[in-house]
Every structure is written in structure tokens, then in C-alpha cells.
Amino acid sequence: MQENAFVVWEDRYSVGIPAIDEQHKELLVLTNKLYDACREGEESARGYFKEVIRSAVEYVQFHFTSEERLMERINFPELATHKVQHTQFVKQVLEEVKNFEQGKTFVPNTFVRYLRDWILTHIAMSDIKYAEYIKTLKKQGTLQNFL
Numbered sequence: 001m002q003e004n005a006f007v008v009w010e011d012r013y014s015v016g017i018p019a020i021d022e023q024h025k026e027l028l029v030l031t032n033k034l035y036d037a038c039r040e041g042e043e044s045a046r047g048y049f050k051e052v053i054r055s056a057v058e059y060v061q062f063h064f065t066s067e068e069r070l071m072e073r074i075n076f077p078e079l080a081t082h083k084v085q086h087t088q089f090v091k092q093v094l095e096e097v098k099n100f101e102q103g104k105t106f107v108p109n110t111f112v113r114y115l116r117d118w119i120l121t122h123i124a125m126s127d128i129k130y131a132e133y134i135k136t137l138k139k140q141g142t143l144q145n146f147l
């Protein structure tokens, strides 16, 4: 990831699960792509933004599904609450994408900032919880050879 990127991965964002960290890094890469798309000139930016936003939505859904499968496998007690956060985020993003596609009020810069802030806060406040839960299970020896 470039040094001067909109959002740069930092080790403190790590939840200690390499596969999940890689997916979170990819989310930041996509956020940067969207940010770059916002900075390009008018018409070409719209086309590029449209393209990137579609792959971003697909990737977000793929990522959430993998997290939810992981939480199911470990019987994570807060799975339901976590799932609601995912669902609401996807709903919000799709709403914004619809606004963008229909030419309604849509401010790309505000949108990418929202993405960045949501992702980083969600990692720090919510993803860390299932990661900690996995650590505890591993310490107890319940999750040997897991991940």
C-alpha cells in the first residue's frame, strides 16, 4: 500500500488472525481505489467509481460471509449482534450506491470517509471481540490447530 494513500494499514488494526487481516487490508485497498476515483476528473471518475464500487460491495459481502462462518464455527456468543452490524452496513452502502447510480445526492468524499471510519471502527470494536474469543479458546486448548 502506498505511503500517501488515503488510508494506510497499521499493525494496530491486526486482529491476530492472518486470513482476516488480509481481507481487512483488501477492504482498505478498495477504499483507497474509491478515494482515487473521487479525485479524477468528472466523467471518467464516474465510470471508474461505478466499477470499483461494484467490486467493493462484492468483496465486503464475501468478507462478511467469511467472518460470519468463522463466528458460527466457534459458536461466538455475539454472532447475532455482529451480523446485524454487517447487514446494516451493507444496506447503507447499497443505499448510497443507488443514490450514486440514480444521480441523487451523493458526495463521494463523504462516502469514502464513511467507509474508512466504519471499517476501522468495526475492526477495533467488533472484530476484535471474536478474535479475543478465539484466543481464549486456543488458550483453553479447545481450538487446537484452528486457523
Ligand SMILES: [Fe+2]
Pocket (backbone or CB within 6 Å): 067, 082, 086, 122, 126, 127
Ligand atoms: Fe465484522
